[in-house]
Amino acid sequence: MEIIKYPSREEWPLLLTRPALNVSMLFDTVRPVLNEVRAEGDAAVRRYEEKFDNVTLSDLQVSEEEINEAKNLVSDELQQAIRTAKGNIEKFHASQRFTGQKVETTTGVTCWQKAVAIEKVGLYIPGGTAPLFSTVLMLAVPARIAGCKEVVLCTPPDKDGRVHPAILFAAEVAGVNKIFKIGGIQAIAAMAYGTESVPKVYKIFGPGNQYVTAAKQLVSLKDVAIDMPAGPSEVEVIADEKANPDFIAADFLSQAEHGVDSQAILVTTSEYIVDKVVRAIEGQLEKLSRKEITEKSLSHSRIIVLDNEQEVIDFTNQYAPEHLIIQMENYSDVAEKVENAGSVFMGAYTPESAGDYASGTNHTLPTNGYAKAYSGVNLDSFIKKITFQEITSEGIRNLGGAIQTMAANELLDAHRNAVTVRLKTL
Amino acid sequence: MEIIKYPSREEWPLLLTRPALNVSMLFDTVRPVLNEVRAEGDAAVRRYEEKFDNVTLSDLQVSEEEINEAKNLVSDELQQAIRTAKGNIEKFHASQRFTGQKVETTTGVTCWQKAVAIEKVGLYIPGGTAPLFSTVLMLAVPARIAGCKEVVLCTPPDKDGRVHPAILFAAEVAGVNKIFKIGGIQAIAAMAYGTESVPKVYKIFGPGNQYVTAAKQLVSLKDVAIDMPAGPSEVEVIADEKANPDFIAADFLSQAEHGVDSQAILVTTSEYIVDKVVRAIEGQLEKLSRKEITEKSLSHSRIIVLDNEQEVIDFTNQYAPEHLIIQMENYSDVAEKVENAGSVFMGAYTPESAGDYASGTNHTLPTNGYAKAYSGVNLDSFIKKITFQEITSEGIRNLGGAIQTMAANELLDAHRNAVTVRLKTL
Numbered sequence: 092m093e094i095i096k097y098p099s100r101e102e103w104p105l106l107l108t109r110p111a112l113n114v115s116m117l118f119d120t121v122r123p124v125l126n127e128v129r130a131e132g133d134a135a136v137r138r139y140e141e142k143f144d145n146v147t148l149s150d151l152q153v154s155e156e157e158i159n160e161a162k163n164l165v166s167d168e169l170q171q172a173i174r175t176a177k178g179n180i181e182k183f184h185a186s187q188r189f190t191g192q193k194v195e196t197t198t199g200v201t202c203w204q205k206a207v208a209i210e211k212v213g214l215y216i217p218g219g220t221a222p223l224f225s226t227v228l229m230l231a232v233p234a235r236i237a238g239c240k241e242v243v244l245c246t247p248p249d250k251d252g253r254v255h256p257a258i259l260f261a262a263e264v265a266g267v268n269k270i271f272k273i274g275g276i277q278a279i280a281a282m283a284y285g286t287e288s289v290p291k292v293y294k295i296f297g298p299g300n301q302y303v304t305a306a307k308q309l310v311s312l313k314d315v316a317i318d319m320p321a322g323p324s325e326v327e328v329i330a331d332e333k334a335n336p337d338f339i340a341a342d343f344l345s346q347a348e349h350g351v352d353s354q355a356i357l358v359t360t361s362e363y364i365v366d367k368v369v370r371a372i373e374g375q376l377e378k379l380s381r382k383e384i385t386e387k388s389l390s391h392s393r394i395i396v397l398d399n400e401q402e403v404i405d406f407t408n409q410y411a412p413e414h415l416i417i418q419m420e421n422y423s424d425v426a427e428k429v430e431n432a433g434s435v436f437m438g439a440y441t442p443e444s445a446g447d448y449a450s451g452t453n454h455t456l457p458t459n460g461y462a463k464a465y466s467g468v469n470l471d472s473f474i475k476k477i478t479f480q481e482i483t484s485e486g487i488r489n490l491g492g493a494i495q496t497m498a499a500n501e502l503l504d505a506h507r508n509a510v511t512v513r514l515k516t517l
Numbered sequence: 518m519e520i521i522k523y524p525s526r527e528e529w530p531l532l533l534t535r536p537a538l539n540v541s542m543l544f545d546t547v548r549p550v551l552n553e554v555r556a557e558g559d560a561a562v563r564r565y566e567e568k569f570d571n572v573t574l575s576d577l578q579v580s581e582e583e584i585n586e587a588k589n590l591v592s593d594e595l596q597q598a599i600r601t602a603k604g605n606i607e608k609f610h611a612s613q614r615f616t617g618q619k620v621e622t623t624t625g626v627t628c629w630q631k632a633v634a635i636e637k638v639g640l641y642i643p644g645g646t647a648p649l650f651s652t653v654l655m656l657a658v659p660a661r662i663a664g665c666k667e668v669v670l671c672t673p674p675d676k677d678g679r680v681h682p683a684i685l686f687a688a689e690v691a692g693v694n695k696i697f698k699i700g701g702i703q704a705i706a707a708m709a710y711g712t713e714s715v716p717k718v719y720k721i722f723g724p725g726n727q728y729v730t731a732a733k734q735l736v737s738l739k740d741v742a743i744d745m746p747a748g749p750s751e752v753e754v755i756a757d758e759k760a761n762p763d764f765i766a767a768d769f770l771s772q773a774e775h776g777v778d779s780q781a782i783l784v785t786t787s788e789y790i791v792d793k794v795v796r797a798i799e800g801q802l803e804k805l806s807r808k809e810i811t812e813k814s815l816s817h818s819r820i821i822v823l824d825n826e827q828e829v830i831d832f833t834n835q836y837a838p839e840h841l842i843i844q845m846e847n848y849s850d851v852a853e854k855v856e857n858a859g860s861v862f863m864g865a866y867t868p869e870s871a872g873d874y875a876s877g878t879n880h881t882l883p884t885n886g887y888a889k890a891y892s893g894v895n896l897d898s899f900i901k902k903i904t905f906q907e908i909t910s911e912g913i914r915n916l917g918g919a920i921q922t923m924a925a926n927e928l929l930d931a932h933r934n935a936v937t938v939r940l941k942t943l
Contacts, residue, residue, distance in 0.1 A: 316890035451622035464742035
């Protein structure tokens with residue numbers, strides 16, 4: 092953990108850097124797998140499941156039976172927690188429903204937008220040490236609320252060909268239509284192109300390792316939309332001298348434990364709390380099961396002391412953190428000034444893990460500074476806004492001249508003529 | 518022009534194809550230019566302006582003087598038309614402003630979204646035979662309404678180092694901050710990375726040739742957001758037997774004149790109108806200045822007769838046209854059933870050129886079937902929706918247990934601990 096006190100603004104760019112991220116060097120590895128799945132479908136998927144997940148699968152799709160069994164394997168406590176989280180995610184995302192309003196821009200010329208769900212979406216849930224059932228909820232619940240007709244989920248099976256019951260349970264609760272035991276590049280390919288078993292989808296969501304990220308990037312160039320570019324997860328905590336060092340340390344560590352490339356940053360105007368926070372981090376770290384990962388990620392984490400609140404705000408907007416936690420007395424004022432962030436956590440009792448799991452906001456958020464241009468996943472991510480317009484004969488009389496003039500000046504005769512032929516009949 | 522009558526659904530996939538589109542083969546050509554501009558800034562931009570636009574530029578930025586002069590070179594008629602269009606685009610896009618609502622998902626847990634403008638955006642306006650001032654309005658007006666602080670525009674100059682006055686006038690009316698005489702790959706690079714003259718932006722918008730498209734794709738992988746993937750422009754007209762063949766022909770041709778790779782499709786249940794439309798197309802074509810381009814593009818255009826209205830709707834949703842013109846008596850009913858389209862034009866007096874120029878809707882729309890997952894450019898394109906949440910001590914008491922349970926089951930101790938340390942203090 093690096094501690095930097097009162098850096099000049101010239102030194103900021105270095106402090107704003109993130110752990111390196113460049114998946115394009117993986118494109119040559121990823122491309123053949125994509126192409127084989129595109130050409131051979133399920134056969135290629137099966138081959139790569141053997142190769143990468145060490146499993147020989149008869150059925151790629153999780154059976155109804157397996158889903159029913161899963162329920163018995165998930166504790167009542169976890170079932171209840173998943174239902175609570177699902178309820179809150181549903182409430183918050185349902186509040187984001189969009190209704191376009193009709194606007195008469197010129198007499199007789201009416202324009203409006205209509206939200207229509209993306210018909211088929213694909214969700215990718217990584218495997219690994221922990222079952223990310225929370226991500227299932229974060230992606231499938233809004234997809235359902237948006238009205239997506241087909242919600243497909245791919246996740247790698249374990250060596251016995253099984254998917255973790257908590258993932259199956261969350262998928263069932265959230266209303267996923269079809270679950271496939273497919274991981275990695277081959278999962279992205281299957282959803283992007285479709286196979287005998289897996290429907291082709293129009294947009295792919297979800298986190299993954301660098302191969303999954305590279306595969307998503309490649310298929311997004313031409314074949315299918317994706318949620319957003321991905322990078323390592325990160326948190327910035329802003330704190331003043333009254334903030335509780337234990338709370339700061341806990342938020343810091345809960346980011347750091349995600350992975351060795353995660354980044355946590357504390358930005359404060361109070362030198363006074365620095366030592367307390369460092370001690371609290373050291374104390375809490377000892378008790379963590381993922382201590383080794385967490386320590387590695389702490390090695391590129393930073394505590395930065397700045398001169399005043401304005402500097403803190405400027406630094407934050409330049410960093411554009413995925414998660415921003417504001418533990419300051421005047422957290423509402425500071426939050427007002429945030430221009431670049433994925434999700435903002437306000438006040439002492441609002442840990443990032445609330446948004447990661449159960450408060451209702453989405454946890455699929457822009458990393459790597461992408462918050463400067465991207466929103467996190469929200470209901471909009473699952474819809475398109477189609478524009479409609481209706482022009483009456485009076486409308487074309489009113490607006491036709493302007494259209495004709497502009498078309499003529501862009502040297503587009505036929506565009507002008509489309510108005511002329513209509514005006515002639517009036 | 519191909520005329521296909523009553524194809525079976527098995528034959529549809531072929532009819533749904535578009536003129537080929539694969540810019541990834543240009544990546545190796547584009548990448549060195551991007552890298553040189555990234556490394557050398559203005560010097561590389563100047564070098565490529567000499568090479569590709571045959572012009573030696575002293576100042577890359579258009580001067581205030583040039584902008585003032587432009588006004589005198591644009592006819593009053595065109596000035597008025599541009600102002601009318603600008604007013605309508607402003608009205609429609611201003612109606613899209615978003616205000617998030619606060620949602621208490623659990624007692625003491627409040628979540629909301631806030632729209633914040635993307636601070637810096639870059640607009641690319643292609644050069645070529647016609648000055649695309651309409652695209653300037655379509656991109657700069659919503660950028661301004663959204664509240665983007667810096668709106669940068671790049672467009673290639675002519676051989677004398679000038680930008681068409683109508684483009685400068687439209688940029689001035691729409692409120693562009695800085696205009697640069699830079700085209701092609703070097704323009705995309707300059708906006709993606711920044712140079713001594715050109716500010717780095719966070720999102721790049723606008724059409725362009727295949728090199729520009731390839732450059733946008735490459736920079737979008739990591740460095741900057743883009744509006745959407747691009748392909749050749751296209752229109753689908755749906756018509757019944759009462760539709761006016763001259764109107765259909767005019768709409769058909771106004772798409773075809775865009776470029777040799779444009780595509781126009783007429784889908785109808787009425788065999789009766791086919792000959793009439795063909796004759797009308799032939800008649801109108803003769804008088805067009807861009808006859809040669811238009812003829813080439815007609816060679817991959819299609820008239821398709823289907824059995825019934827349901828087939829027309831299914832075909833349309835599978836094709837997902839950029840522009841959809843519905844010239845049917847029951848156009849409102851049919852429009853209700855549209856699920857995949859960029860922009861829909863309803864009724865006899867609503868030509869595509871209205872939306873291309875002046876009705877108020879945006880003309881930057883998803884091509885190539887991307888309408889299945891993408892919206893056209895709209896106010897959302899210029900903002901991010903940041904989520905905020907505030908949890909009271911009561912809130913964390915209510916929700917803390919569910920968070921702890923979920924975190925423990927995902928084996929994320931520190932996530933659980935971030936709740937535990939807080940609950941301990943209550």
